[in-house]
Amino acid sequence: MARPTLKKQIPNLQEAIKKAAWKHIAKFGAPALSLRAIARELKITAPAIYNYFLDRDALVTALIIDAYTSFGDSQLAAREAVPSQDVIGQMTAIGMAYRQWAHQYPQRYQLIFGTPIPGYQAPLREVLPSAARSLSALVSVIEQLRLSGKLNVKSFPKVQAEYKAGFEMWKKYGGEVDLLSLTVAMLIWARVHGIVSLEIAGNLPPFGASGDDLYLYEMRSLQQQFVKE
Amino acid sequence: MARPTLKKQIPNLQEAIKKAAWKHIAKFGAPALSLRAIARELKITAPAIYNYFLDRDALVTALIIDAYTSFGDSQLAAREAVPSQDVIGQMTAIGMAYRQWAHQYPQRYQLIFGTPIPGYQAPLREVLPSAARSLSALVSVIEQLRLSGKLNVKSFPKVQAEYKAGFEMWKKYGGEVDLLSLTVAMLIWARVHGIVSLEIAGNLPPFGASGDDLYLYEMRSLQQQFVKE
DNA sequence: ATTAATAAATATACAGTGTTTAGTTACAAG
């Protein structure tokens, strides 16, 4: 029985593999992800997976893209939930959604922003679309702030010319914005990422009853620094 | 020949193993660290390593402690290089040393602050001494700032009571300071870590000629936010 | 000096991993 009959075949095996992979990641963590374990779960043999993914890295890449999509959905939904006139409200909503998503899916967060898979390096070309989309919510808000003249960027550093090509590529998936807005958004991202990644890894003491006082403080700091008036 | 004669034995094999491990990490990255590869390099068998380290994780822990020590040395040296009256100068020196060290030893940086070893979780008890020491340079400067009344901590959030035990433990290795100074230092650490970790992973566009304009900007931001006057 | 104990290594083996190759079968198209 080299090939199972259609009746016994798993209908969308590609999706089933990813689903089993997520299940294993949630249970044993991303580093323990194993093709053979997935195969056991689905009652197929490990090499069968190679019909759907070039190798383990390709599977991980697919998982990362899914995670980015989930993350981007959460970011865009947060922005949409606040009326577009209230730019500052959108900014905080996006920031809160960031941390909320990270706490809800710590494994997905680490899969995207950490380096939990041995030897794996995400191929930028494949990941960029979903990654740019996920950042686009924040970037668009900063852009709105800039267009309304409320963005305080006194002496904000400029990116080097060599990055221009990367920026053009970003715009393709992240939307038409000024380079300044993108770079400010990236700094904000870096700040938020700094706190959340340490928090997820358990390297920050708990602030406040629910632990988010420090985060709120940092969001206020961002507001005071980058929003005029 | 189960046991080599003293002449053929490697003199401090424990150190030699760590040295070979670092060599491999520098060459192939931390995730590719392999006991068997180390053994091959030293021309011994893999199980021989178990005479010096309980298991692979114990070796990694030893490496992390070494990395923390190297990092701490750099931090403390940076503080010492600036006269103790110039607290703000010490603060920036420490900040610059942080990034400099991270760029000089990206693998060590990722070994400490990332999670590049599959399934490995650093045992806090063993790592804390060197970790606390490495942070103590920054913490001590913040403490000086606080004692001289120049620390601006208007509405800075407080840590939860449950952390008090961890704080007591920290003081044992990181020096006698106020809890506030420690937590402010941790926020500063989070900010700096946010930028540097993204930078090391290649996820930030290059700012300025040598790429450190954004970092300088962020250090100025910290100063403006936390230093009075 | 002889013997016993210990320490430090090797040899071997086990269970696991990703991946390659060759073979087999179910199904679809001609």
Add this chain to the structure above:
DNA sequence: CTTGTAACTAAACACTGTATATTTATTAAT
């Protein structure tokens, strides 16, 4: 009814960390 292809299995390779048993060099005790 045949042929071709897609989708799988089986078996094997080269790795990995680790456990166990064994061997030997050195040290300590008698």
